[in-house]
Amino acid sequence: MTSSTYNFLSKELEGKIAQPHSNAYEASLKSYFTLQETELRPAFIISPTSADDVSCILKNLAACDAETGSRTKVAVRGGGHSPFAGSANVNDGITIDLRSINTVEVNETRGIASIGGGAIWGHVYEKLDPLGLSVxxxxxxxxxxxxFTLGGGFSSLSPRYGMCCDMVENFEVVLASGEIINANANENPDLWTALKGGSNxxxxxxxxxMRTFQQGKQWAGLVVYPVATLDQHWKAFESMGNDWDPYGSLKLSITFSPQTKFAIAVNFEYTKEDSAPDVFRAFMDITPQYRNTMKITTLSETAKDIQKLQTNGVRQIFATTSFYYSAVHLQNVYSLFNDAVASVENIKGVRWTLTYWRIHSSVTSKSAANGGNSTGLDTSGGSLVLCVLTYSWEDASDDEAMNGAAKLFIEEVDRLSSDAGLFNRYKYVNYSAGYQDPISGYGDEMKAKLQAISKKYDPEGFFQMNVPGGFKIF
Ligand SMILES: Cc1cc2nc3c(=O)[nH]c(=O)nc-3n(C[C@H](O)[C@H](O)[C@H](O)COP(=O)(O)OP(=O)(O)OC[C@H]3O[C@@H](n4cnc5c(N)ncnc54)[C@H](O)[C@@H]3O)c2cc1C
Structure with a gap:
């Protein structure tokens, strides 16, 4: 990274470049979800306000690198919620912070919401809720x-409509050359499919x-139960059946912390205004409940309520795998999780959470009906469970111990799933840790296709070599 890069860019993007120690620079860093991302120090942060600005950045960078014979490292930042270091930030390089490209507009027929590449979900729902629409x-x-969208995107609305990326009619995208193009079913359709799961x-x-649909209020909230009720939860999962009411979606998490020991928290969303749906009945009947926040509410209020439960600015990582659903397997994987607590329980500030998110078996047929995506997810063999380990801790000196315990846990889950005939190669890119390889889970054929599409639209490999963050396809 040379000072001439700054001189090159500052001529064109006056007022949009923040230098270290300026308020704008420090505020941008502080707003990442995890401390690991906040700790990285780019040479400067650029905040474009339009596709033309992004194009200008990429064109100038190419010119500058050609002149100086250097290869400037770049990070692309959306909402800043990918946890691991370097995903959307970079030491000594340039971070492009897209958050000022954040408009949400609905077209005349109300069928499409056009959402800026740096917007956040809360703003989208706040715009769409009053119109009786959603995405x-x-x-x-x-x-x-x-x-979220470029990794695929799982939502409480996925049982009804598929993954988030499947609802994208068109991407406006700036290529490495600086050219601004559209990718949709008619223009650059190979890129359209690739972006639906192909990340950065x-x-x-x-x-x-994005395609919109009519959406009113929903019944949603969090219920916290003692861990002694786990057996009843496995039975409640069984009671849902394999082809459950697609208005219902839930995530069950079991958290260990030295202070509270184990507790179960379930996020329920029934995406219709109905506070007694059969699909959740068995869960709602489980007692005791330490806390129950279920209410009829809007999607934006739900997003705010769940936001309040998040802890920002700490060392935190997700690691993930998946397997075919079986209630017995949920129980067996929980036993592994429970055993693994012994290896982390003395680490300062530890929280160790296992989440099960059952994916409706209709999701991939919905993707196919919308033109397909590149995620490699296949639910045709039955309902999959996304198994996510979320772990947080205090000191950098414990990074290795925490990551080591997490890696081992995921390997053991995969081994157990294989032994039980329930293994699935899919590892959701947006819940993967930096040390995982989710792109292999897309399958060899899809990976080869993505590589060919990358060579076509990014022949110099800018997004492979200059943008090291995230998961690369080569
Ligand atoms: C609290 C929390 C809740 C979550 N809930 C869900 C959930 O319900 N369902 C789910 O599926 N996932 C969920 N996730 C995972 C989430 O999808 C990922 O963390 C996702 O990467 C966040 O996107 P972001 O734009 O905020 O992240 P960033 O960290 O800004 O970006 C992530 C990656 O995408 C790239 N990127 C971002 N924007 C663009 C763009 N416009 N163009 C090109 N590349 C871009 C970045 O370079 C980076 O590699 C959750 C994560 C957190 C922390």
């Missing part, structure tokens, strides 16, 4: 549309045009 999006207010490997998306 398939995230549960948490501050999470970005950018990373192909370009910088400055606008997502």
């Amino acid at each position: 398939v999006g995230g549960h948490v207010y501050d999470v970005g549309i950018g990373g 490997n192909f370009g910088i998306v400055t606008r997502f045009d």
Whole structure:
């Protein structure tokens, strides 16, 4: 990173470049979800306000690198919620902070919401709720549309509509060359499919045009139970059946912390105004309940409520795998999780959470009906469970111990799933830790396709080599 890069860019983007120690620079760093991302110090942060600005950045960088013979490292930042270091930030390079590209507009027929590449879900729902509309999006207010959608995106609305990326009619994307193009079913359709799961490997998306649908209030909230009720939860999962009412979606988490020991927290969302749906009845009948916040509410209020439960600014990582659903397997994987607590319980500030998110078996047929995506997810063999380990701790000196315990746990889950005939190669890119390889889970054929598409739209490999963050396809 040379000072001439700064001189090159500052001529064109006056007022949009923040230098270290300025208020804008420090505020941008502080707003990442995890401390690991906040700790990285780019040479400067650029905040473009339009696709033209993004194009200008990429063109100038190419010119500058050509002149100086250097290869400037770049990070692309959406909502800043990918936890691991370097995903959307970079030491000594340039971070492009897209958060000022954040408009949400609905077209005349109300069928499409055009959402800026740096917007967050809370703002989307706040715009769409009063119109009685929605899109398939995230549960948490501050999470970005950018990373979420480009990784696939699972939502409480996915049982009804499929993954978030499947609802994108058109991406406005800035290629490494600086060219601004559209990718949809008619224009650049190979890129359209690639971006639906291909993360930051192909370009910088400055606008997502997403299909809307009518949506009113929902019944949603959190119920906290003692761990002694776990057996009843496995039975409640069974009672849902395999082809459950697609208005219902739940995530069950079991958390260990030295202070509270184990507790179960379940996020329920029934995406219709009905406070007694059969699909959740068996869970609602479980007692005692330490806390129950279920209420009829809007999607934006739900996003705010879930936001309040998040802890920002700590050392935190997600690691993930998946397996075919079986209630017995949920129980066996929980036993592994329980055993693994012994290896982390004395680490300062530890929280160790296992989450099960059952994916409706209709999700991939819905993707196919919308033109398909590149995630490699296949639910045709039955309902999958996303198994996510979320762990947080205080000191950097414990990074190795925490990551080591987490890696071992995921390996053991995969071994147990294979032994039980329930293994699935899919590892959701947006819940993967930096040390995992979710792109292999897309399958060899899809990986080869993505590599060919990358060579076509990014022949110099800018998004592979200059943008090291995230998961690369080569
Ligand atoms: C509290 C919390 C709740 C979550 N809930 C869900 C959930 O319900 N469902 C779910 O599926 N996932 C969920 N996730 C995971 C989430 O989808 C990922 O963390 C996602 O990467 C966040 O996107 P972001 O834009 O905020 O992240 P960033 O960290 O800004 O970006 C993530 C990656 O995407 C790239 N990127 C971002 N925007 C663009 C763009 N416009 N163009 C090109 N590349 C871009 C970045 O370079 C980076 O590699 C959650 C995460 C958190 C922390």
